[in-house]
Amino acid sequence: MYLMQVLISGLMLGGIYAMVSMGLTMIFGVVRVINFAHGEFLMIAMYLVYWLNVLLGMDPYVSILITVPVFFVFGVFVQRILIQPIQESPATIKIFSTLGLGLVLSNLALMLWDADYRSVKVSYSTAVINISELSISVPRLIAFIFALLVAVFMYSFLTKTDLGKQIRAVSQNRQAALLMGINVRKIYMIAFGIGSALVGLAASLLMPMYFVYPSIGLLFGLIAFVVVVLGGLGNMYGAFLGGLIIGLVEAIAGAYIDPALKEVFYFIIFILILLLKPSGLISMGRGSEEVGL
């Protein structure tokens, strides 16, 4: 029963990781940039949720209506202003540009709001649903349901709509996409925007059960990198599956070994993947581990 409980809470947490990672892999797959500021985007979004709650009394779940559009626009701007001028530069240049952005964001947060841990106070943050002997945290359940909905939504968006097909076309072959009359620059901005909006959504779902502090971005960024490599770089479905797996690993390692060492397990998984199956769980074909960079 204890194991069941551990697995369920791990799976629920994995939903959040999946959402953050789907954003990262979207940006990587389409724009071919590893966003080293991804964790910092999440951190800033969490502060946004926090301040909306403290100053305006807004419920974290209602703040979705603000965080998602705000971070979509933010992502579009980052792509337009920061990445577009160096789109054709070597990968190292892009690494440093997003790293620089991450440094600015995390230290701006430190400067403005200190290193304090902050959390929103909502009545349901510790609420649980009891099913026989299992208890499920309500905020985690909500986050998990949202993650599932987002995965389904992204799937139908990418396969059914015209814009989604354009995004996939660009990620598969940007030259051919350009020749087919797709506005590749616009698609880059939209993809970065969507990747960033997913982070905004994740922040709203995280805040009822987590606290925020300036360097939390490093932790979530790291998790997202591991998930994305686990799932296969650039692969949305892989990122979803990878997020759930990492959530499970974290829960099991935390319950049976030592919660202080959970990152060590992420890293072991990371190295194992590189050694055994570098193209990730859901391979996009031979050599796909070598995309881009």
Place this chain on the structure above:
Amino acid sequence: MTNLTNTISKKNKHFSMNVFILVLAIIGAVLPLIWDNPYTMQILILIFLYAAAAGAWNIIGGYAGQVSLGHVAFFGLGAYTTALLYNFFGISPWIGMILGGILAAVVAGLISYPCFRLRGPFFTLATLAFAEVLRLLSIWARPLTGGQVGVTILFNPGFKNFQFFGKTPYYYIALILMFLVLIVSIWIERSKFGYYLTALKEDHDASEALGINTAKYKLYAIAISGFLTGLCGAFYTQLLLFIEPLSVFTSHLSNQFAMIAVVGGAGTAVGPILGSVIITPLNELLRGALGGDFQGLNFVIFGAILILVVTFMPNGLVGFFKDMKAKINHRSESK
């Protein structure tokens, strides 16, 4: 004929570089005799230390183009090895320094090898994650490392213990460390090994097609880089006589090493020194002047500098000066 002029101009280039190093060494050696104020000495020591660490980063990150964002892992390994060997077994930090460097080199190789068989961002991600893992392990392994509290090195000054009362001995050791890295960098630049690294950076496929074993040379580069970074960490331990996870396993240092090299000019021998001369005093100034009121401001500024540099002068200050020189030469030729 062209061959001959090529060799001569190459020799001239080497000659001016050699003279430059010699002048730099003489200035460095004489400086404490005429200007020995403890505060400036401390700043100079840090400039040399960061120049050395950034130069070590540059061997893998600049010459080989494999960006590491976790070099603090090797720095911390050198620091902790030295500190623990001395405190637990009384082993001289001079020996600890070498052992720490070797450990850092071996670990660097082990972590990097799986990544070097692949292309893509794996190496960058692996180094980032590994540094974080070491930070957590150093906090977790309390009986060995003292956990969050850190390690205080037993104070017993003397040359054998790598501990001194004044700043001057540290100054000269830091200077030598910086020159060691500089000379290794120049050796790489002029050797076949360096050409292999440049080739695999510029065009991975083509260099493999030419028969270069890219994984092998990347491995050599990370091992050298890890070793030198480990030495820097050991020096840091002896300079402060106190280390903690927060100071020798912080991601800030990884970023700083990389940033100094990139701002100065990645893939050049003098770039990291130039970068450190600018960034290190600025960092100390910002931290000292603003204190706790605006903590983080230094990194806000550095992040912005990093973005601007890679966007507008991707080859750093050295590249910028080279372009200027080429423009001036071009103008005088056309006249």
